[in-house]
Amino acid sequence: MRGRVHTIGLRELIFNLQDFYLLSYRASLGIIRRPFYIKDTIEQMDYAGAGSFFIVVLISLFVGMALSLQISAELSTLGLKMYTGKIVGISIIRELGPVVVAVVYAGRVGSGIASELGSMVLGHQVDTLRVFGVDPTRKLVTPRIVSALLMLPVLTIIGDAVSLLGGYYIAVNVAHQSGTFYWSSIREVLDFENVFSGILKPFVFGYLIANICCFMGLSTQGGAVGMRRSTTRAVVYSMIVIVITDFVLTRALLYILGFSV
């Protein structure tokens, strides 16, 4: 076996980024240009969307309940329990919902993308596509990007709704607040600014996750160890990019929508 050092030098990093941009560019172009792989896209949407439904519901439910519990406990010591709904609502819709669902998506769908594409590379299936004159970027990457662009926002909305319901359950049954008041403060929170931020984020996250995971999968090298490496990297890089992008987006949106911090 030939030994290989796996530290990424600056040169390699720049090369990788260049390849990454090229792949995203070509794959994104595939969204608007023929050929369209509708069937592959629907398959991906089924796997990514329908397949992630239960895990998103489960995790969002508990996040919503825990958050509501924590906040109402804290606020009741200050006698401000009636703000629970508002704080839970904003936290879920603007921050936690998009980030939690995106992380779940990266863990479940992203790792699947990287390992599937990785094994296709190692098994020469990607080369076979190229020999058949089919562009793997269009056939494999574009459907996964489209699927993420469509499914992650939907999953996020579902996750948000479930979290708010969980929060409601705790607020009413454990913290003994008025349910009507909880919902009316949630309704207040559902204004344009908050909803816009809450929906924009999953679009951006979905695009990034799909691109990163496809790139990692397609650049797999070197057998089972290589697969492990690219799958791990796909998930880790996705998570890092999610949290950093979230911060940047939050900052940018607050600025654009005219809040001062």
Next chain:
Amino acid sequence: MIEFDHVSFAYGANHVLQDLSLSIGFGERVAVLGGSGDGKTTILKVILGLIKPDAGRVLIDGEDITTRDEEGLREIRMKFSMVFQEGALFDSLTVKENVAFCLREYTHLSEEDIDRKVRDILSMVGVEAAMHLMPEELSGGMHRRVALARSLAAFDPKMFLYDEPTTGLDPINADNICRLILDLAHNGKGYIVVTHKVVDALKLAERFLFLKSGVIFFDGGREELMTTADPDIRRFISELNYGTDTHGEDFPS
């Protein structure tokens, strides 16, 4: 006509092909022999433009393919039919869908026509019964046959490329695959078959290339092969005298 003009290729510091020059006509029956890791598969990938050489030119029908992009390579790739080592079936698709892949991609045949065509091709390679199975349910030999079938459904190639079509198969299955390869080449079409089994190479080819560490150190016909004094080649050929196969094993070099 495939021409290599001083082609070199390296994976990082691993110099796989070194200053390789050769030419092969589309009608020739060529066996590329060599030990594991000597760059046999790499040669096929270079021919198809799947990897670009670091130096030198590759000419297909007189056209330099090293300067072409993916789009431009398409037309070149359609001149060949390639079966990869291990078959490389799409493991998310059934046997039928694998074979129908190019039909669906490039033609507008009706479902019945596709069904009939796939059935015809599969019965030609003798695995019609496996039509609705998934690739993971196939045995090694069936896998290779389906891969062959899929490459047949593609286009009308000028030349076939086979990467170790018989490795890992028992002698009977290996022999069947060899027959199939010969059958497919009936109308004067040539092939390049990569193998490290001299037995199969002798069944299939008229011209033999021996590759070692990225250099061709033998290029000749059957006579020359059997009478050569080169000790490395003699070691390969000695396999014949024992009458045994080295299935899937790397031949010592």
